[in-house]
Amino acid sequence: MPRFLKGAVAIATAITLSCATFANAQGVLRVGMTAADIPLTTGQTDQGGEGMRFMGYTVYDSLIEWDLTSADKPSVLIPGLATEWSVGEDELTWTFALREDVTFHDGSPLTAEVVVWNLDKLLDSEAEQYDPRQSAQGKSRIPAVASYEAVDDLTLTITTTVPDATLPYQLAWILMSSKANWEAMDKDWEKVAMAPSGTGPWKLEAFVPRERAELVPNADYWDETRIPKLDKMVLIPLPEPNARAAALLSGQVDWIEAPAPDTIPAMTGNGFVISSNAYPHNWTWHLSRLEGSPWNDIRVRKAANMAIDRESMMPLLGGLMVPAKGFLPPSSQWFGAPTFDPSYDLEAAKALMTEAGYGPDNRLTVKALISPSGSGQMLPLPMNEYVQQSLAEVWIDVDFMVVEWNQMINLWRAGAADEAVDGAQSINFTYFIQDPFTGLIRHLDEGLIAPNGTNWGHYIDPEMQALFEEIKTTFDPEAQTAVLQATHEKYVNDALFLFVTHDVAPRALSPKVEGFVQAQNWYQNFSSISMAD
Amino acid sequence: MLSYLIRRILLVLPVAFGVSVICFLLVQIAPGDPLTAIMAIDATAEEQAAMRAAYGLDKPLPIQYAIWIGNLVQGDMGKSIATGRPVAAEVFGAVKNSLLLAVSAAVIAFPIGIFLGFLAGYFRDTWIDRAVTALSITGVSVPNYWLGIVLVIIFSVNLSWLPSMGAGPGGSQSWAWDWAHIRHLVLPAVTLAVVPIGIVSRTVRALAGDILSQDFVDALYAKGMSRADVLRHVARNAAATALSVMGLQLGYLLGGSILIETVFNWPGSGFLLSNAIFQRDLPLLQGTILILALFFVAMNLIVDVVQAAIDPRIQRT
Numbered sequence: 023m024p025r026f027l028k029g030a031v032a033i034a035t036a037i038t039l040s041c042a043t044f045a046n047a048q049g050v051l052r053v054g055m056t057a058a059d060i061p062l063t064t065g066q067t068d069q070g071g072e073g074m075r076f077m078g079y080t081v082y083d084s085l086i087e088w089d090l091t092s093a094d095k096p097s098v099l100i101p102g103l104a105t106e107w108s109v110g111e112d113e114l115t116w117t118f119a120l121r122e123d124v125t126f127h128d129g130s131p132l133t134a135e136v137v138v139w140n141l142d143k144l145l146d147s148e149a150e151q152y153d154p155r156q157s158a159q160g161k162s163r164i165p166a167v168a169s170y171e172a173v174d175d176l177t178l179t180i181t182t183t184v185p186d187a188t189l190p191y192q193l194a195w196i197l198m199s200s201k202a203n204w205e206a207m208d209k210d211w212e213k214v215a216m217a218p219s220g221t222g223p224w225k226l227e228a229f230v231p232r233e234r235a236e237l238v239p240n241a242d243y244w245d246e247t248r249i250p251k252l253d254k255m256v257l258i259p260l261p262e263p264n265a266r267a268a269a270l271l272s273g274q275v276d277w278i279e280a281p282a283p284d285t286i287p288a289m290t291g292n293g294f295v296i297s298s299n300a301y302p303h304n305w306t307w308h309l310s311r312l313e314g315s316p317w318n319d320i321r322v323r324k325a326a327n328m329a330i331d332r333e334s335m336m337p338l339l340g341g342l343m344v345p346a347k348g349f350l351p352p353s354s355q356w357f358g359a360p361t362f363d364p365s366y367d368l369e370a371a372k373a374l375m376t377e378a379g380y381g382p383d384n385r386l387t388v389k390a391l392i393s394p395s396g397s398g399q400m401l402p403l404p405m406n407e408y409v410q411q412s413l414a415e416v417w418i419d420v421d422f423m424v425v426e427w428n429q430m431i432n433l434w435r436a437g438a439a440d441e442a443v444d445g446a447q448s449i450n451f452t453y454f455i456q457d458p459f460t461g462l463i464r465h466l467d468e469g470l471i472a473p474n475g476t477n478w479g480h481y482i483d484p485e486m487q488a489l490f491e492e493i494k495t496t497f498d499p500e501a502q503t504a505v506l507q508a509t510h511e512k513y514v515n516d517a518l519f520l521f522v523t524h525d526v527a528p529r530a531l532s533p534k535v536e537g538f539v540q541a542q543n544w545y546q547n548f549s550s551i552s553m554a555d
Numbered sequence: 556m557l558s559y560l561i562r563r564i565l566l567v568l569p570v571a572f573g574v575s576v577i578c579f580l581l582v583q584i585a586p587g588d589p590l591t592a593i594m595a596i597d598a599t600a601e602e603q604a605a606m607r608a609a610y611g612l613d614k615p616l617p618i619q620y621a622i623w624i625g626n627l628v629q630g631d632m633g634k635s636i637a638t639g640r641p642v643a644a645e646v647f648g649a650v651k652n653s654l655l656l657a658v659s660a661a662v663i664a665f666p667i668g669i670f671l672g673f674l675a676g677y678f679r680d681t682w683i684d685r686a687v688t689a690l691s692i693t694g695v696s697v698p699n700y701w702l703g704i705v706l707v708i709i710f711s712v713n714l715s716w717l718p719s720m721g722a723g724p725g726g727s728q729s730w731a732w733d734w735a736h737i738r739h740l741v742l743p744a745v746t747l748a749v750v751p752i753g754i755v756s757r758t759v760r761a762l763a764g765d766i767l768s769q770d771f772v773d774a775l776y777a778k779g780m781s782r783a784d785v786l787r788h789v790a791r792n793a794a795a796t797a798l799s800v801m802g803l804q805l806g807y808l809l810g811g812s813i814l815i816e817t818v819f820n821w822p823g824s825g826f827l828l829s830n831a832i833f834q835r836d837l838p839l840l841q842g843t844i845l846i847l848a849l850f851f852v853a854m855n856l857i858v859d860v861v862q863a864a865i866d867p868r869i870q871r872t
Contacts, residue, residue: 058830059638068593068637154609155593155639162595162602212639231640232830233726233822258820260720261830264704265820268719272711428587428835431596435603454596464597476597 049253049553051535054260054269054278056397060235063218063226064211065199066144066156070397071454071544072279074195076257079545080237081127082197082220085118085137086190088456090539090547093299096355097456097543099190103132103198103221104178109497113185114168120176124244127219130202134172139201141170141180151204153211163195187497191457223248223549224255234258248549251537255548267530270294276532276553283340283401289530298526299540300344300351302456305400307390307409307448307520308465310438311481315447316386321378322418323517327364328371329416332523335408339401342528346521348514349462350455353542356462358507360514364521371416385417391449396427398452400525406450409522437472438479448520449478456544458502462509463490466518486512563859567852574848575627579620582840589636589835610636612837623841633838637831642842645827650809650846652727653816653823657808659740660747665801668752672759672797673786679764687756694753700814703746707818710742717742720820727822743819747812751804758800762793795866802858806851 053076061073065082079087087102104118124132142149144160145167166186171179182189203219204211218226221244224237235257239250258275260266266278267285271292281289286296309317316322332345347364350357380386392406393399410420423446425433433443434451443449455461464476468487471477489509496502513519531538537550590606598606607613611622626633632642668691675687711719723729723736730736766772766789775785813825820826824843831839 058833062639070596154606158590158594158598158602158606160595162598215639228725230726230728231638231645232827233722233728258721260820262817262820265720265818268704268707268711269820272707272715272719274711274718274720426587428591428833431591432586432588435598435600460597473600475599 049251050256051252051254051277051548051551051553052256052258052275054258054266054275056261056266056279057259058261059232059259060229060257062155062159063215063229063235064153064156065140065197065218065220066153066160067197068155068159075545077226077235078197079222080224080255080548081218081222081226082199083124083222084196084198085120085193088194088541088543088545090541090543090545093539093541095542096302096353097541098355099194102194103137107190109187109189113495113497114182116180116182116189117173118178118180120178121244122176124221125242126200126203126221127225127240128200128203128206130200130219132198132221133175134178135175136201137178137198138170138172140196140198141167143199144196150209151201155211160196164189164192166192184494186494187502188458188463188494191459194457223250227254232259248547250549251552252548270530270532273532276535278530281528281530283338283342286340286342286528286530293533295531295533295535296342296528297531297538297540298342298528299542300353300524301527301542301544302351302354302454302461303398303525303527303544304346304349304351304453304455305343305398305405305450305523305525306346306349306453307450307522308434308478309519310447311479312438315438315479316388317447317479319378320517321374322380322386323520324362324364325371325374325378325416326413326418326520327517328367328374329418330364330409330412330520330522331366333366335405335523338404338408339523342526343400344524344526346523348510348521349519350510350513351524354461354510355503356458356506356510358511358514360511362515362517364514364517368415375416375418380417382417385419387419387421388413388448389421389423389444389446391423391425391430391433391443391446393425393427393430393450396430396452398454398525399427399450400452400523402450405522409520434478435473435476437477440473451478452525454544458493458506462506462513463493466490466513481518483516559863560860563856567856570852571849574852575624575845576620578841578844578848579623580616581844582835582837583616585832585835587835589837591835593636623838627845632842635831635836635839637834637836637839642838645839646824646842646846648727649822649824649827649843650850652722652730652821653809653812653825655730656740656743656747656812656816656821656823657805659744660751660808661801661805663744664748664751664804665755667748668755669759669797671752671756673763673790675756675760676763676767677786679760679767684760687760691753691756691760694749695757696753697749699746699749700818702749703743703815703818706742706746722822743812743815743821746819747808747815751801751808754804755797755801759793759797762796763789766792791865795862798865799858799862802854802861806854809850810847 055072055076057069057072061067061069061077063077067073067078083103085102085104086099088097089100103121103124105121107116107118109116120134139151143151143153144157146152166182166189167180168183169181173179198221200219204214207213216229223240223243225240226235227238228236237255243249260269263282267281269275270278290296311318336343344351348357348360392402394403413420423444434449436442464470466477466481466486467490468482471480492505496505534554536552536554539550594606635642635645671687675684678684707719710717718739721739723739772785775788812823813829816823816825817829824847828843831843
């Protein structure tokens, strides 16, 4: 055979063999995340909901966890590392019974003393194990916690500053790292980051910062139903949407988070599966309630809500949205039965605006803060332009103030009264609304007015404040649900936000991915997944 | 030659100082908060203030600069705010990957650019010249991130010949010169090479055409020198300027690959820089820009020295 022909055959063989490596070994799931880096691995994760999803509830556990087994109903809290909990008669002291025989990946046992050590890691800046990075992520999640104590190996008490029945939801954020592993790593969190140890169903086997993390099953996991079926799960940061789509379409990953709507037809056309479900996410305009804000008029707020044809917005997002009927998704257990329906009704909206003194010759001009992109913001520019056009139909002219996402977060923290907001009367901010605090309380609590908290619009209403107090002092779960429903009903009936849409957490999966159940939650269970041959 | 070299190296020092000041100030101008990446989104104002103090961001800018430059001269570039990892390790790891990509692109681009440039210069005003000119203008004009996406669609998605992202099995830390890894380099390197092919070929064409029209070339032919020998003289005369352009191009390839590295998820300095910008990770941003700028300065120095070695006339100017 001539030499050049031999060379050509060799190259062709190499290409063929290399292409064969695209066909992945069974049992390995490769995930393209939207994050630009591997989330913090030491316990309390960064990178928002995605961090908790892939590096939090995989490698670690919390005392109380979210039930991620069902796609059909909203997630509820379930026992995690604590099997039961109760509050004392003082309504301040909570007692937790820890699960027996739970061990960390390094083999050390979980005890109440280790839980105390973990809380000190976040809350006690004098503690040897205090980690500013984890504290920055965890401390603000447990504002109710005043003190804590290990009663015995498997009993823990936590005392709150004031009666707060939402403590179990707060504790669902807090993940338990291994004290023994931290000691073995010379008490150095940087070393722990490379070889962390939790009690979760997955162990971190390999980690290349910014490039990949490899998780393998924890065969000794305390919940046998959640021992992973896969041989391995590989996490790859792929922040650029086109790179994510190309990686999936070319077979380099089996799963991508948040496919861009315009790439979905190509994916479904090639046999990929789009998985989505309602979950506690909200795309809204948070309205300023400062003196002089036009949004102080309930007729204007209701008219604006009724001016948006949400169904017609769906094609813009490839159908991947749930039209808002309130602040919480309609499927939420706390949705209640509000009397105001913000559905599209242009005539009714115009009537309300006329009643408020506006019309074609007396238009209302508002200023709105928006960002061109951002975590959870979906497609903010076209969506906001759609809202702008809709509001123009009811004589509301919107001037946009466009700022980059990082700056948007600062302006959100600063609040509507801050000079930097430059008089904007609303901010388009997406919300994680999974628990009573993040879902309802934090946005409108008069004790959390920005910049001391996240009540961006400076809203104050004694009736709402009383409802928030009632949520915190209602310890019976069913009764608490009723109060939460009443709170949400007030949110909707008073049209306190511009309710636009809810995201559905789309992810594109290879047809080989089997057994995934997309829970109505920001976090997911990966243990049930397997890869078909 | 030695005094020239010393003079050029001494000139680098004020340039490096200026670069460090500009790097520091540029990243401070951008709106946004470096602590956003590491704080829970609804952290209280008190928690934000405590964190700002912990990272020294509450100090006046001149003091922040003095601390940064003081640590820098001791070899400490600080820690990334977003990841907590040492900036030096982050930057040098990424620069190593970018160098791999840049040198690969240069290996593709420079010989092709030189060959096409000579071809066009030698056959000036013929159809070959026009074809090469069209090709090089296209190369310079096509947005390389767009070209990258097109190549991915063709060679990764449709043909499944080459991977679309990453640095190969195990990531860049496991890089090896085997096909499993090299195949990850092919598409980004080819994409990155397109612009320098255009620039180098245009430069060499102009140089070759200009030199070929000079009297000494006619004299060489008149003396009976062969065409190959004459071209060798032309190449020698063109080398100094061409080298200068190629040196600068290598600097651009290293620092200007931000879009390519994003499209191909290549873990280089451009990718690092892009993430650092979005996260307002000031220490990482300052460190990356500084190293890239210093690399550019070093490339200029090397080019100057090599030029002087090739063309003794340069030392006298």
